[in-house]
Amino acid sequence: MRKILGSTLAFVYLIFPMSLVLLILIFTPLMFFSDVSAIRTSGFAGPNTTLSMIGLSGFVIGLSLLVPPLRRIYGVFPWLYAFVKIFFVGMIILNIAISILNVGYQTGSDTRHTLFFILMVVFVVLGRLGMSFYFYRNPVLEEGEEA
């Protein structure tokens, strides 16, 4: 009975809100370049959803990893843990990058725009390098382990 309840809870959690968070994790990198391009072309800051995106994803992912019945999701989809780990960090980096650009574009100054664009690029490069280094030192999957 307990197992059935746990599985049902995990299934419901996977449908909502976990699938929403997975979509956010997938679409953030895909939308990144178009978001940057939209801000650069318009000359105005875009909507600042960074904190709410990170907050929502953090809560949902955190609960799925900490609540034992919800952890079943990662047993059913063995690739999900590695995916969440990598894409969550990537999403945080890209969202912070967008908010850096947004801060720059809150004022209509070309010098400020260029400066913050460079800052954003540097942040993304350093963030991704740091992320690569971390996962090089601490691989998501141990040697011989399958996703």
Next chain:
Amino acid sequence: MRENQKDLRKRIERAKEKSKHAAQMNAYEENQAEDELGNDEVQQGNGGQILEQWKAQDGVPNDKGQVFHGKKLKGMKRLGYLAIAIGVMAMFFTDTATVDTSESAKNALENQVSTSISAGVVLLQEDENLGAQDYTITHSSDADETKIWVWDYAAEDGDYVQVLIDGTPISESFMIQHQPKEFMVPSTGSVQIKGIRDGGGGITYAVRYDMNGTSYFNTAPEGEFNTYELVKE
């Protein structure tokens, strides 16, 4: 009778095998110093039936009957705590400006002018066009300059304005937010607020003048001005 005995023996053998397996599992778990699992128990019920119990729910059997344990479980928990901490921090820093619904706030919205509303107060959840107004402000201040604060009293939706003195910009255009932006302006002359970009629902902004302690709630049409004529008594 014989068949019953055979059946009983088979069941006992099966139970023994499963107990042996459970013992091996326990030995494995003890060897794992960092292993946080150790909660799968095997109990023998009536008639030699093996009952697997999932006790403290730390190690979770998945549908394949495998269990997250050791380093992997530890890593999952660590990432879980980290994700929650990041989530809490993000929520903490999210702008949660509350809408002022007091009587003075309602009066301010109705009159578009208020002496009791301080800079940065939010009056509306969504933008609402109150209509563009020009004002002549007569004051008795002896100072040559005065501070003004400009902020968005409705939704922070990406409205941009620019402050001009007698037609000359004193700043770049900027996005109005709930957090007021401060400027120094001459205490006589014409202060203009130009609507640069409408983020949706009209460019709603408020401006507070330090010299008379009055806030003005206004809407600037895109590309046009609201003029505040400052006159000394």
